[in-house]
Amino acid sequence: MNFFSSVVLSVSTMNKKALDKAASRLRVAEKALSELTVTDDFRAFTDNWYVFLTSAKNVYTSLEQGAKSNPKSRQWFGAKKAERKSDALLQYLFQARDDEEHGLETSIAYVPERHEIGVTKDGYSNEMNIELGPSFNIIVKNATKAAATFEGAPPPPGAKVTPLDNKPVLTKRTPSEIALKSVTGRGNITYQPPREHLGKPLSDTSPIAVAKLGLCYLHDLLKEASALA
Secondary structure (H helix, E strand, C coil): CCHHHHHHHHCCCCCHHHHHHHHHHHHHHHHHHHHHCCCCCHHHHHHHHHHHHHHHHHHHHHHHHHHCCCHHHHHHHHHHHHHHHHCHHHHHHHHHHHHHHHCCCCCEEEECCEEEECCCCCCCCCCEEEEEECCEEEEECCCCCCCEEEECCCCCCCCEEEECCCCCCCEEEECCEEEECCEECHHHCEECCCCEECCEECCCCCHHHHHHHHHHHHHHHHHHHHHCC
16 A cells, blocks of 8 residues: 555544544443433432433534544534434434533423322213312312322322212323423524434333433444444
């Protein structure tokens, strides 16, 4: 190989140091996601979610720096950057990181468990008497939504529900969860939690499910970048 061809090769590939750094940040994101799947403490979840968002963003930052030295890599990264901007899930993760880093809000929220009495549905009662204590009764007629809702705890012990129309009473318990919140980007643009990714609707929009899809994408991104080296 002569000197000229060696120079051409050195400027026509993705920077190796950038790939190594991107791989390191990807490992940090993987570890954070692993922690997310096993913690039931909201504070710990919030901390690991922040680490995931930041390290995932740093994969892009490393590859962007490594792509600057040659046209082929710059063109490739430009296309990936445009894809991130147009994809609901990728853009949400990007904006969530910025909001967490520069704002005062977090992009996740703890939603307490919820107990509903008298959920409206065909064949079930929408008229009932709910006794919650010696002097606390609720009489509901022609209800169009649940007659009573308790958040964070079940109905008090001894609560009694009597239908007034001889139909069964439908109850529902929704367990607590950690959910994504809308985030605010530059220009006060609001980004809602994603509902699709790469043209496909999401069946699960929980933080962990979204993080797993984002991590999978980053693995493919790094693989493509490595192919340029």
